[in-house]
Amino acid sequence: MKRVRKAIIPAAGLGTRFLPVTKAMPKEMLPIVDKPTIQYIVEEAIDSGIEDIIIVTGKGKRAIEDHFDHNYELEDNLMKKGKFELLEKTKQSSKVTLHYIRQKEPLGLGHAVWCARKFIGEEPFAVLLGDDIVQAEKPCLKQLIDHYEETGGSVIGVQQVPYDQTHRYGIVDPNEQKGNSYSVNQFVEKPEAGTAPSNLAIMGRYVLSPKIFPYLEDQELGAGGEVQLTDAIQRLNETQSVFAYDFEGKRYDVGEKIGFIQTTIEFALENEEIGPDVQAIITKLAEDLKQKQN
Template identity: 45%
Template sequence: MHKPVKKAVFPVAGLGTRLLPATKVMPKEMLTIVDRPLIQMAVEEAREAGIEEFIFVTNDGKEALMQHFQDAPLLMDTLHKRKKLDQIAKINQVDLPSSALKAVKQAQPLGLGHAVWCAKHLVGDEPFAVILADDTVLGPTSCLTQMMAAYHTTGGNIIASCEVPMEETSKYGVFKLAGRDGNILNVAGLVEKPAPDVAPSNMTIFGRYILQPEIFAYLDQHETGAGGEIQLTDAMAKLINDQPFYGYVFEGERLDCGSEIGFVKAQIAFALKKPHLAAEIISYMSEKLKENIL
């Protein structure tokens, strides 16, 4: 029986520079996909997967992230007076118990590995998940739920994975593979953003992780890697020598909501899943396609 994963770390201290000027004041994670902020989608995914404690690694100017999951008495009072029952139900789904929501500041943007390290004292000696809110999956089952099912079988450390064209490996962390069994990859090594001619594969890291607490022994060293940052990939590459490590090829469409094109694709993809929007969107897109063709 593998120790259950009940805590998740959300690194949300980044500046979101790829989406400026939208993110100048608004945290990237508060940008909405149709009617839900990215951070809400990430937290909902974690809850569905059985997570009970939510740890935000945040920074100055990100107060809205915590506030989104806390009580809003004035808003709720107004909604009750106006008998907006549907809206009240939506708000109630968002709120988290104060005991379940934790925050720690990442004072300097020193990389994803550093962000995860900042949560060390809140994670403690337990396995934990890491969720990058701007990486989103559209599928029948959430990415982390799929990974949890695999974890119950394999234990160890599991990283979500997806295949990319070989020429794009320099954008991602890449797996060196020792074998594959269905959706589960046996990982022999990790390389951060390798050039296509030296990449060990085209199976890349996606922003969902299940990690054992021993990762902190390597993050404690604060060694810098690609971009002069403390890379989570580098710490995981060392942990591979000590513990079982797997990639999990999830089912669903990957959407990088931290880029302009990914953000637009996500709006369309998720809107098309809403029955009250789909028909009108399809009609509108068909008209626009005809205009562009002509």
């Protein structure tokens, strides 16, 4: 069995939920405290043993490439000033080889993954979406890779969501459960409200067989008029087992404003340098608000 060495990070979306800031800045570069969201995703891939990452970009995404390039002037400056901790942070991405490809048309997640087919070749591969950051003792992707190595089957990361939110996600219709793993009857992309077969939602982490590429190539447009990865996964599941894995860890939704703000606050509170000050600010704001309401 081939190892999972390569990963795809789709980053070609327009980021319309965060306009107007995303008119000039990729949403993947929006910072959570002092680190852009996409760096959390790259670091998870590195910590999971990934050796090569291809980032699928689009128009106006050059800042992503610039961020992960070496900045020799900055690195030399930090070295001379003895700021070794900051130097290590700026060089974190050097532990993996990064590649880039453009998605020339905004045809959806499935099409973005298909754009990287020549880079992947005939190897199993990971997909990590930038809208989800996961904090876990064992990296979320590593949990999926371990499951793939145990079963030899493609595996999709899932977690439970409230039933009234299922229409926002790809949803799994589970069959047999063994621990955190489920065999799957069907994968359904954004089911209409009240029709979801379960509340197990796909959460932006995948380990897939390269056999999915032919399905992506001729996949008809699905929800939102786009090529949906979930639809191709369902077709793959009809010919070989695709598992759903209820991964351990806390998932943060940074793809919408409220989730982004909540993530920023929680990460700031956990930050050793600024956490106490942020807590004091929040406490003061709460007291001021209470006084206004009285």
